Amino acid sequence: MAQDPVVTDGNQYKVILENDQVRVLEHQDQPGDSTQQHHHPAFVLYAVSPFKRSITLPDGKVIQREFKAGDVIYSPAQTHIGKNVGDTPTHVIMVELKAPAKP
Template identity: 35%
Template sequence: MVTLSSFTRRLTAGARQVELSLEAGQVRWLDAQEHAGQNIGDSATHALFIELKEPAPPRAAPSGLGPRG
């Protein structure tokens, strides 16, 4: 994920929630996941998501919700 603007969002997946603030120009890895996002800041959310064609190699399940730094 590449952020095009600075924003604050709340991500929800089942009973889990996390709030995050990202600055414009950040590049973050986002594990495959299903979640709902809600803009809770004062600015619009603009980001690019780049998906890999090949599946990721097997590894432990992601422990967090949302992007990793």
């Protein structure tokens, strides 16, 4: 299984909050930057700034994504390599879900 992005790309990912329910990451990079292959559990992503990104999945499939500032998406668990293919830095906040909420 792919590793934690904070381990593989600690220069781009920073943990800003963690508890037994969620882990909140800040991710920043520059045009042309790529990550190592890594894994995220299900997550919510908030785009702080606009950016374009290619996501390469383990099977080789490439997905092109473009975000505007303020865009929010949900994604199921995913292993990928990310590359900033635009002209602007990437800046996102990701909330990784850990476990179902306790009653």
